[in-house]
Amino acid sequence: MAKILNKYSMILAAFMALGLSDAARSEILGKVLSPDKSIEIDIEQDNDGRVLYSVSRYGNQLVSPSVMAFLLKGSGRIERGLEFKGAKTDTHNETWELPWGESRYVVDNHNELKMEFVEKGEKHRSISVTFRAFNDGIGFRYSFPDKNMGDVQIEDEMTEFNIAPKSEALWIPAGEPNRYEQLYRKTPLSEVTQAHTPITIKTKDGIYMSFHEASLVNYSSMWLRRTENQTLRTQLAPGPDGVKVRRAAPFDTPWRTIRISDTAGGLYESNLELNLNEPNKLGDVSWFKPMKYVGVWWQMHLDTKSWESGVKHGATTENTKKHIDFAAANGFKAVLVEGWNEGWDGDWVANGDKFKFDKPYPDFDIKYLSEYAKSKGVSIMGHNETSANICNYEAQLDKALAFDDKYGIKAVKTGYVQDAGGVTACDNGVKQNEWHDGQRMSVHHLKVVTEAAKHQIAINPHEPIKDTGLRRTYPNWVSREGARGQEYNAWGVPPNPPEHEPNLIFTRMLSGPFDFTPGVLSLRGRGGQKILNTISRQLADYVVLYSPIQMVPDLPENYEAHKDAFQFIKDVPTDWQKTKMLSGEIGDYAVIARQDRNSNNWFIGAVTDEFGRKVNLSFNFLDPKKKYIAEIYRDGDGADYRTNQFAITIEKKPVDVTSNIELFLAPGGGAAIAIKEVK
Ligand code: NOJ
Numbered sequence: 001m002a003k004i005l006n007k008y009s010m011i012l013a014a015f016m017a018l019g020l021s022d023a024a025r026s027e028i029l030g031k032v033l034s035p036d037k038s039i040e041i042d043i044e045q046d047n048d049g050r051v052l053y054s055v056s057r058y059g060n061q062l063v064s065p066s067v068m069a070f071l072l073k074g075s076g077r078i079e080r081g082l083e084f085k086g087a088k089t090d091t092h093n094e095t096w097e098l099p100w101g102e103s104r105y106v107v108d109n110h111n112e113l114k115m116e117f118v119e120k121g122e123k124h125r126s127i128s129v130t131f132r133a134f135n136d137g138i139g140f141r142y143s144f145p146d147k148n149m150g151d152v153q154i155e156d157e158m159t160e161f162n163i164a165p166k167s168e169a170l171w172i173p174a175g176e177p178n179r180y181e182q183l184y185r186k187t188p189l190s191e192v193t194q195a196h197t198p199i200t201i202k203t204k205d206g207i208y209m210s211f212h213e214a215s216l217v218n219y220s221s222m223w224l225r226r227t228e229n230q231t232l233r234t235q236l237a238p239g240p241d242g243v244k245v246r247r248a249a250p251f252d253t254p255w256r257t258i259r260i261s262d263t264a265g266g267l268y269e270s271n272l273e274l275n276l277n278e279p280n281k282l283g284d285v286s287w288f289k290p291m292k293y294v295g296v297w298w299q300m301h302l303d304t305k306s307w308e309s310g311v312k313h314g315a316t317t318e319n320t321k322k323h324i325d326f327a328a329a330n331g332f333k334a335v336l337v338e339g340w341n342e343g344w345d346g347d348w349v350a351n352g353d354k355f356k357f358d359k360p361y362p363d364f365d366i367k368y369l370s371e372y373a374k375s376k377g378v379s380i381m382g383h384n385e386t387s388a389n390i391c392n393y394e395a396q397l398d399k400a401l402a403f404d405d406k407y408g409i410k411a412v413k414t415g416y417v418q419d420a421g422g423v424t425a426c427d428n429g430v431k432q433n434e435w436h437d438g439q440r441m442s443v444h445h446l447k448v449v450t451e452a453a454k455h456q457i458a459i460n461p462h463e464p465i466k467d468t469g470l471r472r473t474y475p476n477w478v479s480r481e482g483a484r485g486q487e488y489n490a491w492g493v494p495p496n497p498p499e500h501e502p503n504l505i506f507t508r509m510l511s512g513p514f515d516f517t518p519g520v521l522s523l524r525g526r527g528g529q530k531i532l533n534t535i536s537r538q539l540a541d542y543v544v545l546y547s548p549i550q551m552v553p554d555l556p557e558n559y560e561a562h563k564d565a566f567q568f569i570k571d572v573p574t575d576w577q578k579t580k581m582l583s584g585e586i587g588d589y590a591v592i593a594r595q596d597r598n599s600n601n602w603f604i605g606a607v608t609d610e611f612g613r614k615v616n617l618s619f620n621f622l623d624p625k626k627k628y629i630a631e632i633y634r635d636g637d638g639a640d641y642r643t644n645q646f647a648i649t650i651e652k653k654p655v656d657v658t659s660n661i662e663l664f665l666a667p668g669g670g671a672a673i674a675i676k677e678v679k
C-alpha cells in the first residue's frame with residue numbers, strides 16, 4: 001500500500017507537530033512513526049541543503065539531527081544542495097517463519113518512508129533513502145537509483161549517529177589486527193575511538209541502543225568512528241586502494257540499524273536486522289539439520305596433536321574413528337576434522353596458496369571414514385582453512401564442494417586466519433590485499449555460501465565477516481566465529497575473562513549465531529592453565545550463546561570424567577521455538593530461556609561476570625496446562641572461578657507456571673536448567 005505524499009502536506013504536518021521555531025532552523029521534510037507510535041524518525045534539511053535524520057522515543061530525542069552523506073571518487077561529496085523530490089510511504093505487518101533459529105516465528109511490523117533527492121546544479125546526482133520504524137528500533141538504507149551514474153566509486157559513507165543522551169558504551173575497536181577477536185570495553189560513549197558493530201550503549205535514562213547493519217551484500221562493512229563528543233560517523237572498512245565500494249548504479253546500500261529498548265532483554269530479543277533482510281532465496285532447506293558436533297580440534301589447540309603431518313598429526317584415520325565412536329555413542333551428529341588436507345606443513349598462515357581442498361594426507365582415509373561415520377549415523381564435517389588466501393580457495397571451490405559431496409560432508413567450517421587487511425585476492429590477474437570485512441570479502445562469503453547451497457552444504461566461517469542477518473536469505477549460512485571464542489581459553493593469551501559471555505550476549509550475539517564451542521568441562525587449557533569459569537557456566541553457555549550447530553569440544557575422556565554434567569550437553573537442543581531473556585544487564589549477567597523447537601521442553605542458561613549474584617527465576621513462561629521437572633545444574637556451595645571451579649549441584653524439582661526459584665550464580669559461574677514436560 002504505497003502512496004505518494006505531497007511535499008507540502010508533509011511539511012505542514014511536521015510544522016504542526018514540531019512548532020514553528022524548529023521549522024525556521026531547518027526545513028522538516030518528513031517523519032515516520034513506529035506502529036505503536038513510540039519511536040519517531042524525523043527528516044529535515046538545513047540551509048545548505050543537507051539532509052539530516054533524528055530519532056526519538058516517546059518524544060525524547062535519542063539521536064539528534066545527523067548528517068547523511070557520501071564521498072565519491074572523482075565527483076566529490078553528495079551532501080549539500082539536495083533537492084527533495086518526493087516521498088512514498090508504506091506499512092507492513094507480517095509474521096514469517098525461520099527454518100531454524102532462536103525463535104520460530106518473527107513479527108515484522110513497521111512503517112516505511114522512502115524519500116528521493118536530486119542534487120541541484122550540474123552534477124544532478126540522485127539519491128534516495130528508505131526509513132523503516134519498528135517498535136523495537138529503526139533502519140534506513142540509501143539507494144543510488146539512477147543508472148546514468150554508471151560505476152559509483154565510494155571513498156566513504158559519512159552517515160552520522162549523533163547520540164543525544166549521555167551514554168555508556170560496550171564495544172570492540174575496529175581496524176585492529178585481530179579483527180573481531182578482542183576483549184570488550186565498557187567506557188563512556190565519549191571515549192569510543194573506532195568501533196565494530198554491533199556497538200551497544202545505555203543512556204543515562206536507562207534506554208538501551210545497539211547500532212549495527214543489516215543485509216551487508218556487495219558492500220564494505222560499517223565501522224563507527226567517533227568524531228567528537230557523542231557523534232559516531234560511518235567509516236567503511238578499507239579496500240585495496242582508496243575506494244571502499246565499487247558498484248554499478250542502480251544499487252542499494254545495506255541498512256543502518258538501531259535497536260532501541262528500555263530493557264537489556266528487549267534489545268536482545270529484537271529481530272530488527274533479520275526483518276531488514278530479504279526472505280529465504282534457497283527454498284526448502286530442510287536438508288540442514290541443527291545439531292551438536294565433536295571434533296579432532298581441541299587437541300590441536302592444547303598442542304597435544306598437530307594440524308601438520310608427522311608424529312603429532314591429529315587427523316589420522318584412527319583418531320577420527322575414535323571421535324566418530326564418541327559422537328555416535330552420545331547422539332552427536334558430526335565430527336569436525338582439522339588438518340586433514342595438504343597444505344598445513346610449514347608456516348600455514350603465511351602459505352595459504354599451499355592448501356589443497358581435495359587432497360587428504362595419506363594417513364587420513366576419507367573414503368573409509370565417511371562410510372564408517374555413515375554406518376553410525378554421523379557425518380564428517382569439512383574444514384577448509386584458507387589462511388585468507390581467497391585466490392587459492394575460489395580457484396578450487398568447485399572441486400572442494402564436489403569432494404565434500406562425494407564423502408557425505410554436510411557442513412564445512414571455513415577459516416581465514418590472517419591479520420586484518422591480510423586477505424589475498426587476485427581478481428583479473430592482479431594480486432591485492434583486502435580486509436576481512438571489506439566489499440571483496442562480502443562478495444566472497446556469499447559466493448561460498450551460495451555455491452555450497454547447490455550441494456546442500458552448510459557453511460560456518462571462522463575469521464569471518466560480521467553477521468548482518470543474511471541467514472534469513474541464505475539459511476545454509478548457519479554459524480560463524482567473529483569474536484573471541486573458547487579457543488582463547490586453550491591458548492590463554494590471556495583467557496577470556498568471566499565477563500566475556502555477559503559482554504558477548506549484548507553485543508556480538510545481537511548479530512547472530514556464534515560458533516563459540518562451549519562445554520570444556522575440564523576447565524583447563526594448554527599446559528593445564530585455568531579457564532576462568534565454573535563447570536556449570538560451561539553448560540549455561542550452550543543456552544546463552546546461540547548457534548544451530550554447537551560443538552562439544554573437550555576430549556572424550558574429560559566428558560567421561562564429568563558424566564553428570566555431561567548429561568546436560570547431551571540433552572540441550574540447538575533449535576528453538578521461542579527465546580526470552582528473563583533478566584540481564586549488559587556486561588554483568590544474563591538469564592535466557594528457550595523453548596525446544598521439537599518438544600514442550602524449555603532450557604534456561606544463566607551466566608554472570610566475576611561477581612556472584614542471586615537471580616530470581618519465575619516460570620511464568622511455561623504452559624499453564626502442563627507439569628514439568630526441572631533438572632538444575634547450578635554452582636555448588638563455595639563455587640568460584642578462581643578457587644573452586646568444579647563445585648556443582650545437580651538436582652531435580654517439579655515446576656509449573658506458578659513456580660519461583662532463587663538461583664545463586666558464583667563468581668564466573670552460571671546455571672543450566674533442563675525443564676522437561678512430565679507426560
Ligand atoms: C582459527 C579457528 O578459529 C580455529 O577454530 C581453527 O582451529 C584454526 N583457525 C585453524 O583453522
Ligand code: CA
Pocket residue numbers: 181462463481487
Ligand atoms: Ca579464530
